[in-house]
Amino acid sequence: METDRPETASSRITGKLSSACYLLYAAGCLFTGILSLRDLLLGYSWYISLPLSGVLTLSFRGGGLSAYFVIILSLLGFCVSVYSAGYARHSRSPWPALLLYGIFVSSMCAVFYSANIPAFLISWETMSLSSYFLVVSDAKNIEASRAGLLYGVMTHIGTAFIIAAFMVMFFATGSLEFSAIRAGLGSAGELRSVIFVLALIGFGTKAGVIPLHTWLPKAHPAAPSNVSALMSGIMIKSGIYGIILVSFDILGAGAGQPAAPLWWGVAALSAGAVSSVMGIMHALMERDIKRLLAYSSVENVGIILLGIGASMIFSFNNLPVFAGLALAAALYHVFNHAIFKGLLFMGAGSAVHATGTKNMEEMGGLVKRMPWTGLFFLIGSVAICALPPFNGFMSEWLTFQSLIVGIKTAAVLTKTFMLLSGAALALTGALAASSFVKAFGISFLGVSRSGKAAGAKESPFSMLAGMGVLSVFCLLAGIFPGYMLRLISDISLPALGGLLQFAPNGFVVSGVSSSGVLPMAVLGTMLAGAAFVFIFPLVAGGRKKSICADPWDCGIRRLTPRMQYTATAFTHPLRRIFKKIYKPRKEVRIEYIVKPFFTREIEYRSEITPLAETYFYRPLTRALHDIAHFARRLQSGNLQLYLGYILGTLVVLLVVWG
Amino acid sequence: MNNFQFVLIALLSPLAQGIIKKIKALMQGRVGAPLLQPYYDLARLFRKDMVIPRTASWIFHAAPYVVFASVLTASMLVPVVSTGGAGLFGIGDIIAIIYTLALGRFFLALGGLDAGTAFGGEGSSREMTVAILVEPSMMLAIFTAAVASGSTNIGKVAGPGSVFFSPAHVLALAAFFVAIIAETGRIPVDNPDTHLELTMIHEGMLLEYSGKYLAMMEWAHYMKQMLLFTLAADLFFPYGISGAGFGIAAAVGFWAGKMLILCFGMAFVESTRAKMRFFQLPSLLGAAFVLSALSMITFIMTGK
Numbered sequence: 030m031e032t033d034r035p036e037t038a039s040s041r042i043t044g045k046l047s048s049a050c051y052l053l054y055a056a057g058c059l060f061t062g063i064l065s066l067r068d069l070l071l072g073y074s075w076y077i078s079l080p081l082s083g084v085l086t087l088s089f090r091g092g093g094l095s096a097y098f099v100i101i102l103s104l105l106g107f108c109v110s111v112y113s114a115g116y117a118r119h120s121r122s123p124w125p126a127l128l129l130y131g132i133f134v135s136s137m138c139a140v141f142y143s144a145n146i147p148a149f150l151i152s153w154e155t156m157s158l159s160s161y162f163l164v165v166s167d168a169k170n171i172e173a174s175r176a177g178l179l180y181g182v183m184t185h186i187g188t189a190f191i192i193a194a195f196m197v198m199f200f201a202t203g204s205l206e207f208s209a210i211r212a213g214l215g216s217a218g219e220l221r222s223v224i225f226v227l228a229l230i231g232f233g234t235k236a237g238v239i240p241l242h243t244w245l246p247k248a249h250p251a252a253p254s255n256v257s258a259l260m261s262g263i264m265i266k267s268g269i270y271g272i273i274l275v276s277f278d279i280l281g282a283g284a285g286q287p288a289a290p291l292w293w294g295v296a297a298l299s300a301g302a303v304s305s306v307m308g309i310m311h312a313l314m315e316r317d318i319k320r321l322l323a324y325s326s327v328e329n330v331g332i333i334l335l336g337i338g339a340s341m342i343f344s345f346n347n348l349p350v351f352a353g354l355a356l357a358a359a360l361y362h363v364f365n366h367a368i369f370k371g372l373l374f375m376g377a378g379s380a381v382h383a384t385g386t387k388n389m390e391e392m393g394g395l396v397k398r399m400p401w402t403g404l405f406f407l408i409g410s411v412a413i414c415a416l417p418p419f420n421g422f423m424s425e426w427l428t429f430q431s432l433i434v435g436i437k438t439a440a441v442l443t444k445t446f447m448l449l450s451g452a453a454l455a456l457t458g459a460l461a462a463s464s465f466v467k468a469f470g471i472s473f474l475g476v477s478r479s480g481k482a483a484g485a486k487e488s489p490f491s492m493l494a495g496m497g498v499l500s501v502f503c504l505l506a507g508i509f510p511g512y513m514l515r516l517i518s519d520i521s522l523p524a525l526g527g528l529l530q531f532a533p534n535g536f537v538v539s540g541v542s543s544s545g546v547l548p549m550a551v552l553g554t555m556l557a558g559a560a561f562v563f564i565f566p567l568v569a570g571g572r573k574k575s576i577c578a579d580p581w582d583c584g585i586r587r588l589t590p591r592m593q594y595t596a597t598a599f600t601h602p603l604r605r606i607f608k609k610i611y612k613p614r615k616e617v618r619i620e621y622i623v624k625p626f627f628t629r630e631i632e633y634r635s636e637i638t639p640l641a642e643t644y645f646y647r648p649l650t651r652a653l654h655d656i657a658h659f660a661r662r663l664q665s666g667n668l669q670l671y672l673g674y675i676l677g678t679l680v681v682l683l684v685v686w687g
Numbered sequence: 688m689n690n691f692q693f694v695l696i697a698l699l700s701p702l703a704q705g706i707i708k709k710i711k712a713l714m715q716g717r718v719g720a721p722l723l724q725p726y727y728d729l730a731r732l733f734r735k736d737m738v739i740p741r742t743a744s745w746i747f748h749a750a751p752y753v754v755f756a757s758v759l760t761a762s763m764l765v766p767v768v769s770t771g772g773a774g775l776f777g778i779g780d781i782i783a784i785i786y787t788l789a790l791g792r793f794f795l796a797l798g799g800l801d802a803g804t805a806f807g808g809e810g811s812s813r814e815m816t817v818a819i820l821v822e823p824s825m826m827l828a829i830f831t832a833a834v835a836s837g838s839t840n841i842g843k844v845a846g847p848g849s850v851f852f853s854p855a856h857v858l859a860l861a862a863f864f865v866a867i868i869a870e871t872g873r874i875p876v877d878n879p880d881t882h883l884e885l886t887m888i889h890e891g892m893l894l895e896y897s898g899k900y901l902a903m904m905e906w907a908h909y910m911k912q913m914l915l916f917t918l919a920a921d922l923f924f925p926y927g928i929s930g931a932g933f934g935i936a937a938a939v940g941f942w943a944g945k946m947l948i949l950c951f952g953m954a955f956v957e958s959t960r961a962k963m964r965f966f967q968l969p970s971l972l973g974a975a976f977v978l979s980a981l982s983m984i985t986f987i988m989t990g991k
């Protein structure tokens with residue numbers, strides 16, 4: 030948390046300067062975005078090679094998939110930078126964060142543009158480290174340092190797997206260039222599956238796929254909100270980019286049956302289904318607004334993986350049109366999630382900045398004090414819940430369609446599996462709606478739950494502008510899906526070859542399952558319906574008078590803010606219904622004045638058990654600890670024993686190689 | 688003409704509510720309110736002054752409009768008597784219908800939370816919980832009908848040549864019927880006639896609404912009920928719909944007949960069941976999910 034301080038002349042100048050720097054970043058993002066958009070639309074592809082030394086060459090390639098991800102990065106980066114200009118104005122020492130922010134954004138750009146292994150790994154590591162330092166940038170915050178440590182460890186475990194995948198590629202083909210690896214890997218049967226699994230684990234860690242997500246709900250909320258927006262919006266998408274790059278581009282999944290075995294798709298689909306349902310179930314239980322958003326990112330990565338997995342399965346079944354459809358759905362959702370999650374994190378950041386707390390139960394009533402922030406957060410919430418006419422609906426609709434056409438696959442198993450994944454997606458949608466009714470309803474509606482919330486002030490213009498632009502894009506990407514799909518169809522991936530039949534403002538799935546939606550018409554009729562019901566009572570002779578009164582209080586004279594439903598109360602029914610999954614622990618402590626009638630104080634504590642931590646990581650760390658404990662016996666500190674080890678080793682070596 | 692089928696739902700939905708109430712009254716040995724009572728109620732509410740809670744924000748004012756508009760839009764996407772054009776501009780996608788309705792529910796729940804009272808929050812929390820339990824089984828039931836006819840476009844599902852009678856469809860219909868009960872807030876899930884604080888779901892969210900806004904919310908609720916009935920008719924017994932060899936007049940007759948059957952079924956369930964405790968609902972809705980999953984698996988196994 031940044032703390033405001035009394036303004037002095039020098040601090041005002043510092044603030045202005047850092048704002049100006051953020052605006053410069055915004056301009057840079059805009060420029061990069063426009064260039065990439067041009068690359069993608071006109072089909073340009075450029076290639077730069079930077080020889081650093083005799084063996085080390087960094088090469089970068091533009092166009093296609095890279096350009097698509099850079100466009101998303103630039104759009105989000107532009108809005109977040111504009112937002113940051115206001116957000117960081119009161120920061121005590123803005124310069125380290127400013128520098129790291131710039132490194133972070135440009136290293137992400139470099140990751141997407143990398144065309145060989147060294148370039149990719151160096152950019153990847155720069156991205157991980159700069160984001161790590163941004164997470165721990167608040168030195169006084171112990172929680173942030175812990176989260177940062179976990180993030181650092183997890184992300185490097187992931188990087189280890191990625192390096193392993195690249196090493197296998199290198200040893201199989203002898204090349205560091207992605208294009209040469211693609212050509213050289215042609216016949217390496219079993220090896221391809223090894224690469225796929227290593228890449229799925231490595232990139233899945235960055236993307237936050239359950240059970241590799243543990244760092245995500247801790248690190249994202251700990252970072253400053255503008256960085257959280259970038260981390261959740263686009264950094265975790267670099268994991269998705271990696272999965273698509275390795276499996277579809279380098280390994281050529283999507284180019285028919287021999288390229289990708291069936292179980293690749295099934296693995297990705299299951300990871301997606303588990304991540305989406307479990308991610309949003311954990312989001313639902315959060316009281317911390319930023320952690321709620323972070324868990325919801327886990328969910329959305331799951332939805333993206335559903336599309337990727339479905340695409341692989343269709344490709345195995347030689348159904349190229351559907352493979353294209355499913356991959357397009359995934360790529361569309363990548364764009365959408367970046368937009369609305371960035372928007373939501375910025376909105377949450379404004380609310381946190383204004384109230385000084387991340388706990389929703391201490392907010393409340395903010396929409397009256399921060400009307401614009403409230404409106405933008407509401408738009409983001411509606412979009413992320415996949416409600417028409419906003420953008421989340423279109424990509425989830427496409428994902429639904431691609432799961433339903435799973436009925437056309439050959440095996441009974443994949444048919445059942447894909448349709449049940451569709452049910453999981455429906456469950457996810459309902460859970461997401463509940464989570465965001467809670468997130469918006471508890472923190473922005475009702476009566477202020479604390480003094481700080483009651484004194485909250487609207488954010489400055491630049492913060493609102495950053496959110497406003499993204500809100501507009503939420504609507505535009507929702508009502509013009511045809512343009513979005515045009516953009517996606519310009520990414521020349523073999524898996525997308527079967528696509529597409531589109532109209533500029535609607536979308537029709539051709540082939541066996543033919544259906545379509547016209548979000549523009551939905552929006553239009555909704556406006557017409559609202560206009561009708563506005564005019565109807567006027568015409569029908571209704572009265573226009575309305576009286577303001579206290580809400581119904583059961584006759585107890587006055588309601589207090591504490592009588593409102595809290596975030597914990599809101600989700601209580603689900604905690605009880607799904608107690609097998611949540612394993613909630615409840616602790617009630619009551620201090621009495623006169624037992625049992627007069628209480629002085631009631632303390633209520635309720636927690637859920639995080640599944641992955643309890644059943645995966647805790648046994649794992651315990652096992653590691655036990656092994657270490659066992660190994661400690663070797664180190665007795667006795668010199669003779671150490672000499673004995675040396676002797677023993679020599680004897681063994683002599684026997685083996687002698 | 689086909690684009691204006693929704694007018695039937697918009698205008699006749701209060702009548703359907705009146706019919707259900709009348710049948711319930713008769714089954715309970717009462718005379719009951721006149722058939723047209725819901726119209727009288729709406730007309731009266733539309734003309735009344737409103738009482739707005741002091742604590743409310745603009746969301747409270749926006750919610751009735753969004754709720755009404757989304758239900759109206761969803762009903763435009765459904766073929767009522769004719770599949771020609773299949774809903775609005777030929778775009779009648781079932782998933783779009785369900786998600787448009789979900790938009791209404793989202794704002795309904797926000798409207799409940801806005802005044803900052805316990806009852807509103809309680810209603811919102813329960814409504815969203817029930818939705819979570821219902822949504823997967825509803826979607827799977829819809830998927831069954833959709834894959835059986837090769838499209839999620841409801842015009843094609845209900846259109847000529849579609850398959851609509853198979854073991855899978857019977858199971859899916861059973862699941863869908865339970866889902867309708869939950870979605871329309873009827874016994875045994877919610878009691879539409881009660882204002883008892885501890886049990887209400889839908890009424891809890893509407894507690895602070897009055898006058899015009901209440902009329903909009905109630906009308907939207909009636910429309911949603913009839914829309915879901917029509918959806919059930921289109922998905923599971925589309926026989927008699929115009930465009931599949933029937934004239935418009937006959938199709939209107941068939942539709943009215945189907946609506947009466949569903950109204951009677953709803954009234955029968957409400958009169959013969961007791962309301963369940965809220966935490967017993969998962970067993971009912973879980974059963975609906977099992978039914979819909981079975982219907983899907985049956986379809987995959989039998990191929991029809």
